[in-house]
Amino acid sequence: GTDVDATDGDVTVAADSTTHIEAIGVGGGVASKLGLSGSGSVVQAGNTVSARIDATSAARATGNVQVAASDDVDLFSLAGNVAGGGRGALGLSSSTVITDNTVVARIDGSASGRGDGTAMDVALGTRNAAGDAQHEARTGVAVSATSFETIETIAAGGAGAGSVGGAGSATVTVLDETTTAALGASARINAADDGVAGQDVLLRASDETTL
Helix, strand or coil, X not given: CXXXXXXXXXXXXXXXXXXXXXXXXXXXXEECCEEEEEEEEEEEEEEEEEEEECCCCEEEECCCEEEEEEEEEEEEXXXXXXXXXXXXXXXXXXXXXXXXXXXXXXXXXEEEECCCCCCEEEEEEEECCCCCEEEEEECEEEEXXXXXXXXXXXXXXXXEECCEEEECCEEEEEEEEEEEEEECCCCEECCCCCCCCCCEEEEEEEEEEEC
């Protein structure tokens, strides 16, 4: 394990991840007799973000101790097509998004933040009108896990023909998300009980998913 002492300041253990993916599939077909078209778009993002103080480690600060993990995922998937034929036309499109995100902030060892000095910025797990993550000022020990997912999927298909026309579209979204902020059974938090009046302990886990 590792012991960290900050005699004039803070101890911060942080893990941050940002993912932005755009997948676009477009197809088109035109023929005098039979027009065929197909397109597909698949996006898959699997993130594991972890910040922790393990059972054999200790963090002590005259100021604050913060363990923070955050994940910000922005996925866009578009599948579209158009088909045209004099006699027959067939258009197909598909859009699939699969995401598997795990965010963990955890203390299993010892953490002591006296809260003497400048407050630390701790994530609220919310965004303002401009889309920026919001924070609040806290003192002492904070454990926070924050996850944001913004996912947009579009599937569109069209077909036109003099006799027979067919069009189809499909979109599938699969989410498996876990966001955890935890104190282990053996964790020792502010055990010395020597903090200033503002010394506090904060435990927060937040997940915001927009589809």
